Amino acid sequence: MQTPPVALTIAGSEATGGAGAQADLKTFQQHGVFGTIALTCIVSFDPKADWGHRFVPVDPQVIADQLEVITTTYGPELLEVAKIGMLGTPATIETVAGALRERGFGHVVLDPVLICKGQEPGAALDTDRALKAQVLPLATFVTPNHFETMSLSGMDTIESVEQLTEAARRIHQASGAVVLAKGGVHLPGDDAIDVYVDADRTEILSAPKIGDGVQVAGAGCTLAAAVAAQLALGATPLEAARSAKDFVTRGIQERLASNAPFDVVWQGS
Numbered sequence: 001m002q003t004p005p006v007a008l009t010i011a012g013s014e015a016t017g018g019a020g021a022q023a024d025l026k027t028f029q030q031h032g033v034f035g036t037i038a039l040t041c042i043v044s045f046d047p048k049a050d051w052g053h054r055f056v057p058v059d060p061q062v063i064a065d066q067l068e069v070i071t072t073t074y075g076p077e078l079l080e081v082a083k084i085g086m087l088g089t090p091a092t093i094e095t096v097a098g099a100l101r102e103r104g105f106g107h108v109v110l111d112p113v114l115i116c117k118g119q120e121p122g123a124a125l126d127t128d129r130a131l132k133a134q135v136l137p138l139a140t141f142v143t144p145n146h147f148e149t150m151s152l153s154g155m156d157t158i159e160s161v162e163q164l165t166e167a168a169r170r171i172h173q174a175s176g177a178v179v180l181a182k183g184g185v186h187l188p189g190d191d192a193i194d195v196y197v198d199a200d201r202t203e204i205l206s207a208p209k210i211g212d213g214v215q216v217a218g219a220g221c222t223l224a225a226a227v228a229a230q231l232a233l234g235a236t237p238l239e240a241a242r243s244a245k246d247f248v249t250r251g252i253q254e255r256l257a258s259n260a261p262f263d264v265v266w267q268g269s
Helices: 019-032 060-073 090-101 121-138 146-153 161-175 219-232 237-253
Strands: 007-016 034-046 052-057 077-082 107-110 178-184 191-197 202-208
Touching: 007 019, 007 052, 007 060, 007 219, 019 034, 019 219, 034 060, 034 090, 052 202, 060 090, 077 090, 077 219, 090 121, 107 219, 121 146, 146 178, 161 178, 161 191, 161 202, 178 219, 178 237, 191 237, 202 237, 219 237
Parallel strands: 007 034, 007 077, 077 107
Antiparallel strands: 034 052, 178 191, 191 202
8 A cells, every 4th residue: 555745734724725724735635645734823814804814823832732743643754844834923933943843854845924914013023033033944945925035035126037036046045945936926027937046056937927917815825835745745846846836827727716805726726
């Protein structure tokens, strides 16, 4: 009997299923990877308040308990890939960083969620600083979106492929991690551009923009989860980046419409 590779997502629950841990688990499943999850928070959009985020953190001890049982159940020979999504509070970040240091995963894919609209600005800033200080140094692969790329690189604006490339290189040099910086629909032109940077190469990954450059919920979560799944299957980081971009592009093409003011990626496409 074949044993599938195992991957862990440390992320928040997003009730509509379009993003967060739900998107991660569906992405793992589509790749033939057995998914495990440690929930960090519960996020639900508020239809009565312009679809803003309602954010409830999970107690840090509960997070630690989840990580303990997952890493005890699946040893390093089965589980060597962790994908990090929304953490949400400095206390959660401290707990997760400690668990990552203790286990020593072969691959840590960080989707650096730097903002939660349900938090006060001061709390969000403290969380951002803690993420950069404690989790980013442990990451082996980072997938920042346009805003996160500016924040992590220290650049005030990114309006061209050249600027996106420079930002990705800065993040790689500062962290040592492989970087897949997502320009997506934010850069001008007909293509959605992402930039891949590792110690040996820089690659421009592009795909035609879909529709009028529509932004689809769950694309970032799905991309990072697809990278993690590919790494669990034995792909190189560059192979994982290329495959993940293709996977997300198909998911956006076949996106699911809803009564919310946004469509969502369909991982089953």
